[in-house]
Amino acid sequence: MCGVCGILYKNRGDGARAPIGADLTSMLASMVHRGADSTGVTVAGQSRQSDLIVRVWAEDDADGQQALGKVEANLEANGARVKARSRVGDYLRVSVDYQGDVQKLADALVDMDGLVIHSIGECSEVIKDVGTAGDLDTRHNLGRLRGTHGIGHVRLATESRVDISHSHPFWAYPYSDVTVVHNGQLTNYHKLKRKYEDMGYRFQTENDSELIAVFLADKLALGATLSEALHDALGTLDGTFTFLVSTRDGLGYAKDQWSAKPLVTMETDDVIAMASEEVALRSVFREEIERVEPQENEVMTWSI
Amino acid sequence: MVDLDAGTLTTRELNLKIKALAANGAEEIRVLNPQARHNLAVSVLAPCDITFEGSVGYFCASLMDGPRVTIRGNAGWALGDNLMGGTIVATGSVGAAVGSTMRGGEIFVGGNAGARAGISMKGGTLIVAGSVGFMSGFMMQKGRIIVCGDVGDGLGDSMYEGTIYAAANIESLGNDAIFDRISEEELISIWETLEGYGIKEQYQFRKIVSAKKLYHFDALERLEKTVI
Structure with missing residues (x-):
C-alpha cells in the first residue's frame, strides 16, 4: 500500500504561485497510515527561468x-x-x-x-526522504515551496528496499521535468526494464515505479501527448497501479484494468486535486466537496 | 440529541463514545466534522440514529447491527462492510466495495458507487441511485442490489445466488450472470423501496441472476476420486 496525491492550480499563467509545498505536506501527512517508510514530492512551477x-x-x-x-x-x-x-x-x-x-x-x-x-x-524539483511528511517538512522546509502544480507520495515498501533513492517521486532519466508517483506493483517490470536498457536507458534504482517515468518520458520525447503516453502505458504496463505524472505543463493519472488502487479527484474553478483518499483532499479543502472516483483503465490529464 | 465533535476526538475515543451512548439508549447521535476519516461508527450493535455531518472515509458503519446511519456527504471504500442489520444512507458518492460481504440491513447511496459494489454480499439490500463501477455483485451469494444508473463491466460475475436489478446501461454482464424475466410484483416492490428514499420515478429494471453453470459442488478433485 502507498498513498499518492497531486494538485494543480489553474489560470496561473500570470506567474502567481500557489502554496504547493504546504498543500502536498498536509495531504501526505493525512495519509501516513498508507505508508511511513518514505515520503516525497515534486514541486513544479517554482520559477519560469x-x-x-x-x-x-x-x-x-x-x-x-x-x-x-x-x-x-x-x-x-x-x-x-x-x-x-x-x-x-x-x-x-x-x-x-x-x-x-x-x-x-x-x-x-x-x-x-x-x-x-x-x-x-x-521547473520541477524532487524532494524525498525516508520517514513521514512531517520529517520531510522539518528537514527540507517543504511548506515554503510555492509553484503551479506538484505530486506527492507516502510509501509502504513492497517490492524493493527502503532507502532514499527507492522513494518516490521517480525522475525519468534523462528527461527534464517528468516525474512519477505510483501506488501498486508492475508484474512485467524486469522484462520492460531490459527492453529499455537495450534501448540505451539507464535506471538508477531497482524500483518498478522508475520504469513508469522512463516509459512516459520516452513516449513524450517521441512526440506523444501526455494523454497518449498514458494510454500507451495502460496497454503496456501489467500489474496494479494508480500513478500520477507531473510534467512541465501539467499533471495526469492512469488507473489499471482492475481499479485495484484507489484515487479520488476534485475540481473547482481554481484548482484540481487528487489523492488516494478523500481524507487527504479534506486536509486542504475543509468544506464538503464533490469528488469523482476514477474507474478501471482510466486516464486524465490537466494543464496549468 | 447528542453532538460529538470528531475534530476533538481520536477515532477510538469517538467509536467508544458512540457505542456507549447507543448501549445506554441514546436515540440520536450527531457527529460533527468527520472530515472523511476512516473507521467511524464501526461495530455499533444497538439501535439508534447516527448522523455524520460531512463525508466519511473507509469502512464507515461496518460490522454494524441495528443503527440507522445517515452520512451527509461522501464515503470511502467499503461503506457498510459486513453489515448485519440496520440501515445506512449516504447522500453523496461512495468508493469501491460498498456493502461488501453484507449479511443484512439496507444501504442507500444517493450518488455513485465505485467498483465492486456489493462484492460477496450475503444478504440485505444495496441501493444505488447513481452508477456503479465494474465487477459489481462479484460472487454475491444472497440479497438484492438495485442500481438506477449505469453499470460498469462484469456485472454479477460468478454470482451464486441473489438478484441484481439495473435500470440503465449495463456495460457487460460477468461470467455466469444472465438476464431473467422480472415480475410485476418485483417491480412494484422495488419502486416502493425506492420511494422510501424519495425516488418517485418508476424505472424499468432488468433482472440479473446466476446461470449456475459454474456450480461444481458435486465434482470431486482427481485426487479425491482415487482415494474413493
Whole structure:
C-alpha cells in the first residue's frame, strides 16, 4: 500500500504561485497510515527561468560539503555554468545555466561514486526522504515551496528496499521535468526494464515505479501527448497501479484494468486535486466537496 | 440529541463514545466534522440514529447491527462492510466495495458507487441511485442490489445466488450472470423501496441472476476420486 496525491492550480499563467509545498505536506501527512517508510514530492512551477535545477543526493557523504564541490566541478566541466547552490545535509541543489543535452549532464553526474540524481528540470524539483511528511517538512522546509502544480507520495515498501533513492517521486532519466508517483506493483517490470536498457536507458534504482517515468518520458520525447503516453502505458504496463505524472505543463493519472488502487479527484474553478483518499483532499479543502472516483483503465490529464 | 465533535476526538475515543451512548439508549447521535476519516461508527450493535455531518472515509458503519446511519456527504471504500442489520444512507458518492460481504440491513447511496459494489454480499439490500463501477455483485451469494444508473463491466460475475436489478446501461454482464424475466410484483416492490428514499420515478429494471453453470459442488478433485 502507498498513498499518492497531486494538485494543480489553474489560470496561473500570470506567474502567481500557489502554496504547493504546504498543500502536498498536509495531504501526505493525512495519509501516513498508507505508508511511513518514505515520503516525497515534486514541486513544479517554482520559477519560469531557463535555468536547469539539478537535485542530487550524495549517498556516502555525511555532510555533503565535499560532494557539493565535486558536483559543481563536474557540472562546470560539462559546459554548465553554476549560478546558485544550496545543501541540506547530503542533499544538494544546484541551479545551472546550461543549453546542451540533459543526458550528457546526467551521465556525467551519475557516473560519480555514490551520487544519485533525484531530478533535473527547468521547473520541477524532487524532494524525498525516508520517514513521514512531517520529517520531510522539518528537514527540507517543504511548506515554503510555492509553484503551479506538484505530486506527492507516502510509501509502504513492497517490492524493493527502503532507502532514499527507492522513494518516490521517480525522475525519468534523462528527461527534464517528468516525474512519477505510483501506488501498486508492475508484474512485467524486469522484462520492460531490459527492453529499455537495450534501448540505451539507464535506471538508477531497482524500483518498478522508475520504469513508469522512463516509459512516459520516452513516449513524450517521441512526440506523444501526455494523454497518449498514458494510454500507451495502460496497454503496456501489467500489474496494479494508480500513478500520477507531473510534467512541465501539467499533471495526469492512469488507473489499471482492475481499479485495484484507489484515487479520488476534485475540481473547482481554481484548482484540481487528487489523492488516494478523500481524507487527504479534506486536509486542504475543509468544506464538503464533490469528488469523482476514477474507474478501471482510466486516464486524465490537466494543464496549468 | 447528542453532538460529538470528531475534530476533538481520536477515532477510538469517538467509536467508544458512540457505542456507549447507543448501549445506554441514546436515540440520536450527531457527529460533527468527520472530515472523511476512516473507521467511524464501526461495530455499533444497538439501535439508534447516527448522523455524520460531512463525508466519511473507509469502512464507515461496518460490522454494524441495528443503527440507522445517515452520512451527509461522501464515503470511502467499503461503506457498510459486513453489515448485519440496520440501515445506512449516504447522500453523496461512495468508493469501491460498498456493502461488501453484507449479511443484512439496507444501504442507500444517493450518488455513485465505485467498483465492486456489493462484492460477496450475503444478504440485505444495496441501493444505488447513481452508477456503479465494474465487477459489481462479484460472487454475491444472497440479497438484492438495485442500481438506477449505469453499470460498469462484469456485472454479477460468478454470482451464486441473489438478484441484481439495473435500470440503465449495463456495460457487460460477468461470467455466469444472465438476464431473467422480472415480475410485476418485483417491480412494484422495488419502486416502493425506492420511494422510501424519495425516488418517485418508476424505472424499468432488468433482472440479473446466476446461470449456475459454474456450480461444481458435486465434482470431486482427481485426487479425491482415487482415494474413493
